[in-house]
Amino acid sequence: MNTKYNIISQKRILANPKLLEQCEQLDFTYFPRPWKKGELAKFAATRKEDLFIRGISDDLDRVIGFIFGVNDPFLQQFHLYKIMIHPDYRGKSLSLSLMKHAYNELVRQGILNIYLEVEVDNDVAIRLYERVGLDKVHRVKSFYSDGKDAHIMTGVINHNLFD
Ligand SMILES: CC(C)(COP(=O)(O)OP(=O)(O)OC[C@H]1O[C@@H](n2cnc3c(N)ncnc32)[C@H](O)[C@@H]1OP(=O)(O)O)[C@@H](O)C(=O)NCCC(=O)NCCS
Numbered sequence: 001m002n003t004k005y006n007i008i009s010q011k012r013i014l015a016n017p018k019l020l021e022q023c024e025q026l027d028f029t030y031f032p033r034p035w036k037k038g039e040l041a042k043f044a045a046t047r048k049e050d051l052f053i054r055g056i057s058d059d060l061d062r063v064i065g066f067i068f069g070v071n072d073p074f075l076q077q078f079h080l081y082k083i084m085i086h087p088d089y090r091g092k093s094l095s096l097s098l099m100k101h102a103y104n105e106l107v108r109q110g111i112l113n114i115y116l117e118v119e120v121d122n123d124v125a126i127r128l129y130e131r132v133g134l135d136k137v138h139r140v141k142s143f144y145s146d147g148k149d150a151h152i153m154t155g156v157i158n159h160n161l162f163d
Pocket residue numbers: 030031032081082083084085086087089090091092093094095096118122124125127128
Protein backbone atom coordinates (compact mmCIF):
# COMPACT_ATOMS: atom_id res chain seq x y z
CA MET A 1 0.00 0.00 0.00
CA ASN A 2 1.32 3.44 -0.90
CA THR A 3 1.03 5.89 1.95
CA LYS A 4 0.53 9.52 1.02
CA TYR A 5 2.22 12.06 3.26
CA ASN A 6 1.08 15.66 3.49
CA ILE A 7 2.57 18.78 5.03
CA ILE A 8 0.26 20.32 7.64
CA SER A 9 0.35 24.10 7.61
CA GLN A 10 0.99 26.27 10.66
CA LYS A 11 -2.44 27.84 10.25
CA ARG A 12 -4.13 24.43 10.45
CA ILE A 13 -2.06 23.33 13.44
CA LEU A 14 -2.78 26.52 15.38
CA ALA A 15 -6.48 26.38 14.54
CA ASN A 16 -6.84 22.80 15.69
CA PRO A 17 -5.76 21.98 19.26
CA LYS A 18 -5.93 18.24 18.44
CA LEU A 19 -3.09 18.60 15.92
CA LEU A 20 -0.95 20.48 18.42
CA GLU A 21 -1.76 17.82 21.00
CA GLN A 22 -0.59 15.13 18.58
CA CYS A 23 2.71 17.01 18.11
CA GLU A 24 3.07 17.21 21.90
CA GLN A 25 2.30 13.53 22.28
CA LEU A 26 4.98 12.64 19.71
CA ASP A 27 7.45 14.90 21.47
CA PHE A 28 6.56 13.55 24.89
CA THR A 29 6.76 9.91 23.83
CA TYR A 30 9.73 9.82 21.47
CA PHE A 31 11.87 12.94 21.65
CA PRO A 32 15.23 12.46 23.42
CA ARG A 33 14.55 15.59 25.51
CA PRO A 34 10.81 16.22 25.53
CA TRP A 35 9.16 19.37 26.71
CA LYS A 36 6.70 19.18 29.57
CA LYS A 37 3.08 18.46 28.67
CA GLY A 38 1.25 21.63 27.60
CA GLU A 39 4.48 23.55 27.06
CA LEU A 40 4.36 23.43 23.27
CA ALA A 41 0.73 24.63 23.19
CA LYS A 42 1.58 27.43 25.63
CA PHE A 43 4.62 28.41 23.59
CA ALA A 44 2.60 28.42 20.37
CA ALA A 45 -0.08 30.60 21.96
CA THR A 46 2.37 33.19 23.27
CA ARG A 47 4.89 33.28 20.41
CA LYS A 48 2.53 33.71 17.45
CA GLU A 49 4.73 36.34 15.82
CA ASP A 50 7.94 34.39 15.46
CA LEU A 51 6.71 30.81 15.65
CA PHE A 52 7.42 28.42 12.81
CA ILE A 53 5.72 25.03 12.99
CA ARG A 54 4.75 22.49 10.35
CA GLY A 55 3.52 18.94 10.66
CA ILE A 56 3.54 15.95 8.39
CA SER A 57 0.62 13.53 8.28
CA ASP A 58 -0.02 10.06 6.96
CA ASP A 59 -2.98 9.05 4.80
CA LEU A 60 -5.22 8.89 7.89
CA ASP A 61 -4.42 12.55 8.60
CA ARG A 62 -2.50 11.68 11.78
CA VAL A 63 0.51 13.79 12.71
CA ILE A 64 3.56 11.55 12.30
CA GLY A 65 6.20 14.25 12.55
CA PHE A 66 6.81 17.93 12.91
CA ILE A 67 9.37 20.71 12.69
CA PHE A 68 9.33 23.58 15.10
CA GLY A 69 11.38 26.68 15.84
CA VAL A 70 11.36 30.46 15.94
CA ASN A 71 12.30 33.18 13.48
CA ASP A 72 14.30 36.27 14.21
CA PRO A 73 13.26 38.61 11.40
CA PHE A 74 15.86 41.23 12.37
CA LEU A 75 18.79 38.83 12.22
CA GLN A 76 17.00 36.94 9.40
CA GLN A 77 17.68 33.73 11.30
CA PHE A 78 15.69 30.62 12.07
CA HIS A 79 16.39 28.77 15.32
CA LEU A 80 15.39 25.14 14.87
CA TYR A 81 14.18 23.74 18.19
CA LYS A 82 12.91 20.33 17.17
CA ILE A 83 12.40 18.08 14.22
CA MET A 84 11.03 14.63 14.74
CA ILE A 85 9.43 11.72 12.97
CA HIS A 86 7.46 8.91 14.62
CA PRO A 87 9.75 5.83 14.89
CA ASP A 88 7.45 3.75 12.61
CA TYR A 89 7.96 6.27 9.81
CA ARG A 90 11.71 6.84 10.05
CA GLY A 91 14.12 6.03 7.25
CA LYS A 92 11.75 7.37 4.56
CA SER A 93 13.36 10.81 4.25
CA LEU A 94 10.25 12.46 5.71
CA SER A 95 12.46 14.71 7.82
CA LEU A 96 14.14 15.88 4.61
CA SER A 97 10.69 16.62 3.16
CA LEU A 98 9.93 18.73 6.22
CA MET A 99 13.28 20.53 5.96
CA LYS A 100 12.70 21.16 2.26
CA HIS A 101 9.27 22.61 2.93
CA ALA A 102 10.68 24.70 5.79
CA TYR A 103 13.54 26.06 3.67
CA ASN A 104 11.16 27.15 0.91
CA GLU A 105 8.83 28.85 3.36
CA LEU A 106 11.61 30.48 5.35
CA VAL A 107 13.18 31.94 2.20
CA ARG A 108 9.77 33.37 1.29
CA GLN A 109 9.66 34.97 4.75
CA GLY A 110 13.07 36.58 4.21
CA ILE A 111 14.97 34.28 6.56
CA LEU A 112 18.51 33.61 5.34
CA ASN A 113 20.23 31.52 8.01
CA ILE A 114 19.48 28.63 10.29
CA TYR A 115 21.04 27.48 13.54
CA LEU A 116 20.38 24.82 16.13
CA GLU A 117 21.82 22.85 19.02
CA VAL A 118 22.08 19.09 18.85
CA GLU A 119 23.41 16.46 21.24
CA VAL A 120 26.93 15.51 20.15
CA ASP A 121 25.98 11.83 19.92
CA ASN A 122 22.77 12.27 17.90
CA ASP A 123 24.46 11.00 14.74
CA VAL A 124 21.25 10.52 12.74
CA ALA A 125 20.15 14.11 13.32
CA ILE A 126 23.65 15.47 12.64
CA ARG A 127 23.73 13.63 9.30
CA LEU A 128 20.32 15.09 8.42
CA TYR A 129 21.54 18.60 9.22
CA GLU A 130 24.72 18.12 7.21
CA ARG A 131 22.61 16.99 4.26
CA VAL A 132 20.77 20.30 4.34
CA GLY A 133 23.99 22.30 4.36
CA LEU A 134 24.60 22.89 8.06
CA ASP A 135 28.06 22.75 9.65
CA LYS A 136 29.18 22.20 13.22
CA VAL A 137 30.62 25.53 14.30
CA HIS A 138 31.01 25.17 18.03
CA ARG A 139 30.83 22.57 20.81
CA VAL A 140 29.18 23.81 24.00
CA LYS A 141 30.30 21.91 27.08
CA SER A 142 27.53 20.70 29.41
CA PHE A 143 24.84 22.41 27.35
CA TYR A 144 22.16 20.02 28.58
CA SER A 145 20.98 19.61 32.18
CA ASP A 146 22.53 16.11 32.41
CA GLY A 147 25.94 17.50 31.48
CA LYS A 148 25.96 16.40 27.84
CA ASP A 149 27.66 18.61 25.27
CA ALA A 150 25.90 20.12 22.26
CA HIS A 151 27.10 21.03 18.81
CA ILE A 152 25.93 24.35 17.48
CA MET A 153 25.24 23.91 13.78
CA THR A 154 24.61 26.76 11.37
CA GLY A 155 24.10 27.28 7.67
CA VAL A 156 22.63 29.35 4.92
CA ILE A 157 19.08 28.45 3.95
CA ASN A 158 19.67 27.19 0.47
CA HIS A 159 16.45 25.92 -1.04
CA ASN A 160 18.27 25.08 -4.30
CA LEU A 161 19.84 22.17 -2.39
CA PHE A 162 16.74 20.17 -3.13
CA ASP A 163 16.59 20.76 -6.93
C1 LIG B 1 16.46 12.68 13.22
C2 LIG B 1 15.16 12.23 12.56
C3 LIG B 1 14.19 13.43 12.52
C4 LIG B 1 15.43 11.72 11.13
O1 LIG B 1 14.18 11.43 10.52
P1 LIG B 1 14.01 10.41 9.29
O2 LIG B 1 12.88 10.94 8.46
O3 LIG B 1 13.91 9.02 9.75
O4 LIG B 1 15.38 10.61 8.47
P2 LIG B 1 15.89 9.70 7.26
O5 LIG B 1 14.75 9.01 6.58
O6 LIG B 1 16.79 10.57 6.47
O7 LIG B 1 16.73 8.55 7.98
C5 LIG B 1 17.81 8.90 8.81
C6 LIG B 1 18.71 7.69 8.98
O8 LIG B 1 18.05 6.65 9.70
C7 LIG B 1 18.15 5.42 8.97
N1 LIG B 1 16.96 4.57 9.09
C8 LIG B 1 16.47 3.76 8.16
N2 LIG B 1 15.40 3.12 8.60
C9 LIG B 1 15.21 3.50 9.85
C10 LIG B 1 14.25 3.18 10.81
N3 LIG B 1 13.27 2.30 10.56
N4 LIG B 1 14.33 3.76 12.00
C11 LIG B 1 15.30 4.63 12.27
N5 LIG B 1 16.24 5.01 11.36
C12 LIG B 1 16.19 4.43 10.17
C13 LIG B 1 18.28 5.89 7.55
O9 LIG B 1 18.90 4.89 6.75
C14 LIG B 1 19.15 7.10 7.67
O10 LIG B 1 20.50 6.72 7.81
P3 LIG B 1 21.65 7.60 7.15
O11 LIG B 1 21.60 8.96 7.81
O12 LIG B 1 22.87 6.84 7.43
O13 LIG B 1 21.31 7.67 5.68
C15 LIG B 1 14.51 11.06 13.36
O14 LIG B 1 15.46 10.05 13.52
C16 LIG B 1 13.95 11.44 14.72
O15 LIG B 1 12.79 11.84 14.84
N6 LIG B 1 14.76 11.31 15.80
C17 LIG B 1 14.32 11.66 17.17
C18 LIG B 1 14.20 13.16 17.35
C19 LIG B 1 15.55 13.85 17.16
O16 LIG B 1 16.56 13.39 17.64
N7 LIG B 1 15.51 14.99 16.44
C20 LIG B 1 16.70 15.77 16.16
C21 LIG B 1 17.08 16.66 17.27
S1 LIG B 1 16.10 18.14 17.20
